[in-house]
Amino acid sequence: MLSGLAKRNSFFAAGQQTNNPLAGDPKAIQEGASQFRIDCALCHGLDAHGGNRGPNLTRGIWAHGGTDADLFRTISVGIPGTLMPANDLSEAETWEIIAYLRSLTPEKPKDTGGEPTIGEKLFFGDANCSLCHMVHGKGGRLGPDLSSIGNRRSPEFLTQKLREPNASLSPTLMDSGKEWPYDAQAVTVVTQDGQRIQGMIRNEDSFTIQLMDLGENLHSYIKSELRSIIHEEKSLMPPYGKDVLDEAQLRDIVAYLDQLRGESARGKD
């Protein structure tokens, strides 16, 4: 058994290839598919069409380089400053994943449309996104800071989130071993004197709760000192239906959000 393992890991030991030696190999594609499920699907979705954190990998659009060598590097060492981690895979496993991804992607990338500059104007203007969301130091504090949202959410996720903020966001998969994120939970607390404070949960445990109210004031309460705590079913984010944003405007905003990659307020360092 060990000899098989050694053989597999040393198969490419002569040095890193620049082109995928397993390109088009049906067996490699099959192995890559199962490897992808184990190591990649959590963020990129079961079928690589994008998940809640990783972009769609079937469009032929590669933000960090699309050559075989680029993909090998991206998978192996990750993308610093993004959620894409380094992966402890053998060279063979990495090439198998690339062979699988190539089997899904078109010859020419599809144009997803959308004009980021128009999207930016909408974001800070008529669409009122910046009332609650901050980008590079400008905007509100109630919602998540979106300065690096393009690294963390796929365009598909953002599109659905804008149209139906309360919908079950599919294909949204969570790591079974990780804690639940708190970023979008609305809550109303009622104090002993009857005061109602609505806001977004910043943290919560069995005994305490921390929130930001609609006026961006921070509160921290001992639960036993409150009269009641109402976890709101709906997000405070309004749905952006077609009557508010038409398809073109939606694409513009998503295009703007997608290119927010975390550069500082001063621009790219």
Place this chain on the structure above:
Amino acid sequence: MLSRSILLALLIVLRTSEVAAQTSYDQIVHAAENPDNWATYSGDYSGRRYSELKQIDTNNVSRLAPAWAFQTQTSGKFETTPLVIDGIMYFTGLDDHAYAVDARTGRAIWRYERELPTRIPACCGHVNRGFATLGNKLFMAALDAHVVALDSKTGNVLWDEQAADYKLGYTFTLAPLVVKDKVIVGVSGGEYGIRGFIDAYDAETGKRLWRFNTVPGPHEAGNDSWTSDSWKRGGAPAWLTGTFDPELNLVYWSTGNPSPSDDPSVRRGDNLYTNCVLALDADTGKLRWYFQFTPADVHDWDATEIPMLLDLKVNDKPRKLLAHINRNGFYYLLDRTDGTFMFAKPFGRVTWAKEIQSDGRPLLLPVATADEKGKVVCPGAAGATNWMSPSYSPQTGLLYVVAREQCDLFTAIPQPFHPGHPYLGSVYFKPAEEKPWGALRALDPMTGEMKWEFKYISAPWAGALSTAGGLVFSGDMEGYFIAFNAATGKDLWHFETGFPVYDSPMTYMVGGKQYVVIASGSTLFSFALIN
């Protein structure tokens, strides 16, 4: 210079004042009667994680405060249960580090840091759950699939035996169990297509005395529950500490999932002895009986949970029972003399089986069969409970169960097998529709009926300890270590440790003072009453 006679006299004085920090087999058998010490992973052979100590009780627990803290300077899931023998605490930590400290002060006496290989295929962190002890030796099951004996006075290695090849996915994470003169361990690696085993080693020499393969080979009973040669990589790890009935001379050990965990297409059949509790002859390792909880599992529901031994009356007659709070969501009660199934009842949300039938097999619902697109099933892969210990208090007559309310989307596709590589047959995720939560629940062991629960806002990973002080201790994912009234479930005290608690508490007494211990993050906390 000291004269020879003075030196001799000094040595005699020193030796008469030293603590007798060593443990006999007889002391382990009677561990429950000496609650000052904590002599096994679960406190005694029964697996009840209960202590007769009652200095800390429901009336004064509000005065509980940290007596000391010990920082290991490693980070991750700190899952150890320390042993305490005559005022000295022995515990393991991440990366197979280990420590002996003064149990009153937390001051280190020695440290052991195992040099582990840089790349070990291990699913769930470089965790270790603790030592076993006999005489002047401490026994550690190491992540590199070695069993190691340390000198309890120095931390020096006395023997070091390789049990399996870690490169193929065989590892150890559990605290061993000493039975008579043997050190018993079970292997981890159910995510890597191993063939599981339970081993016994001579405590004195490290020589392996027996091995029970948890997946039977050709010409062995049960091999026909596997398709072709799938038994060779069938899983059935045994990665939590078992229990022991000295009267029956039976070791009870639970086993884990079949490999690949999510895809049954390559291993049709019941897949014995995966997800079982096994009753093994302590002297020979021969199988006396088994009970399988989840045949042909596709949800990674290791049944490795602690097989708890209870002596209770059934129809007014004393009966030797085995309680198993299973990851598949059911609480099971068996007769531990022969494995007779008595009943099973859900203790958490179960959507995969209508019931456990009178023969002990689940009556499956359609959602129980995984496919490529995936189906949402409750409980999720981490289970309705997991490795965190349950507890039973003879004072209240209640079982304390740590329940996780989390469902998962399970998918299945064929996956080629490569030795030493994750062998899962696809993966599982938690769907975004529902935030996982959990609870500490108190059950009537004879009916499975819930008597009380304390809800957690996240799905917990901390075990439970009950004491004669009328208390239950446990922890949550928000970092709290919490004391509950064992009879009512009311939370009486809590302390924020600063990290999600992945540990089962224990307690001990030194110098007339009771301490309660929990590990969290990189820190071991020991609590006692303040004035």
